[in-house]
Amino acid sequence: MSRSSIKTRPIQTGLEQGFTLLEILVAMLIVGIALGAVGIAIGAVADNKLLNNHANKLIDWLDHTRDLAIISHDTFRVITDQNGSIVVQNYIDSEWQGAKLDRERYRFPDSITTEWRFGEDEISELSIYPDFTYTPFDLLLLQSNGDSLIIIGDGVNLPVITNEADQT
Numbered sequence: 001m002s003r004s005s006i007k008t009r010p011i012q013t014g015l016e017q018g019f020t021l022l023e024i025l026v027a028m029l030i031v032g033i034a035l036g037a038v039g040i041a042i043g044a045v046a047d048n049k050l051l052n053n054h055a056n057k058l059i060d061w062l063d064h065t066r067d068l069a070i071i072s073h074d075t076f077r078v079i080t081d082q083n084g085s086i087v088v089q090n091y092i093d094s095e096w097q098g099a100k101l102d103r104e105r106y107r108f109p110d111s112i113t114t115e116w117r118f119g120e121d122e123i124s125e126l127s128i129y130p131d132f133t134y135t136p137f138d139l140l141l142l143q144s145n146g147d148s149l150i151i152i153g154d155g156v157n158l159p160v161i162t163n164e165a166d167q168t
Helices: 021-072
Strands: 076-080 086-092 095-098 112-117 126-128 137-143 148-153 160-162
Touching (some): 021 076, 021 112, 021 126, 021 148, 021 160
Antiparallel strands (some): 076 086, 137 148
16 A cells, blocks of 8 residues: 555644634523522522412411310401401400400512402401301402412301412
């Protein structure tokens, strides 16, 4: 074989290998956009989780109050006071007074507003009776970011949470 028949390849230098700066910047941009979209989705889930967490705490609180009404044979009422706290009262000496309970008040964060709905009757408060019943209600929870849900109480069963804010 002659030397001229052997094919040789040029020697590659380190400059010809790897990615260009532009390719690296484009890849970083794509990764950044993807992470931003995931971050927004996680933030929305966290906000909704906060709303659901407080709704579940309120349902537990109302269930505890219903248990106390049954045990004590007293009627309790649940109202929202001027500070936005949900307060339990019972009828003592011919007037409504703050119930002497370990959990007399429930306060939502300032980012959550509430709106009670009691159907077509002229009822403006939630009453919890010693016979295991309570005033049927819908409680709209609205968060400052626009998320909302409704706690629906049928008057007998444990209230349930729904995301259908326009159900009533």
